Amino acid sequence: MDKSKYAAPQFSLSLLHPKNWGVWLGFGSLAIIVNLLPYALLLKLGKSLGRLGMRYGKKRVSVAKRNLELAFPDMDEQEREVLVIENFENTGLALIETGITWFWPTWRFKQLLIEKDISAVRQHAKSGKGVLLCCVHALNLEITARAFAVLGVPGYGAFRPHNNPAYNFIQYWGRTHNGNKLIDRKDVKYMIKILRQGERLFYLPDHDYGRNKSEFVPFFAVEDACTTTGTSILAYTSHCAIVPGSGFRNDNGKYEIMAEQSIEADYPQKDMKAAAAYMNKYVEMIILRAPSQWMWLHKRFKTMEDESAEKGSRYN
Structure with missing residues (x-):
């Protein structure tokens, strides 16, 4: 197999x-904290970090509230306030969950x-068919990715090298030492290649990636949400399967791993607009499994269909 353009970082003095x-x-x-403290205490610590973050991240609080207003205009204001708090608690937990993912032994x-x-996913793995495993920007995404590897169906994740070489080395090691592999997020040709060869590619079609290679289609209550056409491009050119996947934490602190359909x-692969709208319906379905665990802090609706409109004006 040809290698990706991105070379794995190597340790050096x-x-x-x-x-x-x-x-x-x-x-x-x-690494020390997540390995020494009991899991129940780690959950409390993460939530406390998230609440602390609300005090110093007022702009992000505002973004989360606005996203929920746009996505769920009929939601009760008090319910929305509770959801924002839970969302920030889960944001704090994301740090702890990253530590768990990278530094816990597999048995634990x-x-x-x-x-x-x-x-x-298991069925396609047996038949040798490539799978575009469409997940979302859940705050516990690191855990979800490792979970698939631990359950015997590892895949490739898109990767953007970090500017700090030490951070980059640790991050790469944390995401790959349990079976998953990484691929340069810009190396689309290699993504297509591995899908054709029967591999799994983790793909996140839920964010606003800008006007390029996007369509404006409904997403929750927003009728013109800027939505990537990357799913269509990868699926049409590789003839792979498309499977929505998730790994949200339940009320008992366990992560429910799903990729059943x-x-x-x-x-509709050849109709970019229809395909983007089709994919958004499944993205919505995934998010609604645990809405407080999705990344509402991201300006999902910042790119406007009207090119004369100021980018991000929905958040002013």
């Missing part, structure tokens, strides 16, 4: 330069997982 000590100290501390990590139904049969 230069990574131990004093300018990187803060990075090593930060991740070292996180497995104890957090509930395999609800990943039959579609293959949707490519009815997917």
Whole structure:
């Protein structure tokens, strides 16, 4: 198999330069904390960090509230306020969950997982058909990705190298040492290649990536949400299966892993606009499984269909 354009970072003594000590100290501390503290206490710690973040991240609080107003205009204001608080608690937990994903041993990590139904992915793995595993920007996405690898169906994740070499090395190691692989997010040709060869590619079609290669279609209550056509491009050129997947945390602190439905049969691949709208319906379905665990802090509706409108004007 040809290699991706992005080479895996290698350890060198230069990574131990004093300018990187803060990075090593930060991740070292996180590794110690998540391995020494009991899981119940880690959940409380993460939620506390999230509530603290609300005090200093007023702009992000405003973005989350506005997103919910746009997506769910009929939602009661008090219900929306509760959802924002829970969302920030889950944002704080994202740091803890990243530490758990990267630094917990597999035997302990497995104890957090509930395999609800990943039959579609397993079936395609047996037949050798590539799968575009469409997930969302859940705040516990790191756990979801490792969960699929631990359950025996690892895949490739799109990756943007970090500017700090020490951070980049640790991040790459954290995401790949349990079976998953990474691919440069700009290397579309290689994505198509691995899908044709029967591999799984984690793909996130739920954010606003800008006007380029996008269509304006409904997403929740917003009729003209800027939505990527990347799903169509990858699926049409590779002839892969399309499977929505998720791994949300339930009320008992366990992560329910799901990828039970293959949707490519009815997917309108050649009609970019219809395909984007079709995919958004499944993205909505996934998010509604646990709406407080999705990244509402992102300006999902910032790009306007009207090119004369100021970008982000919905948030002014």
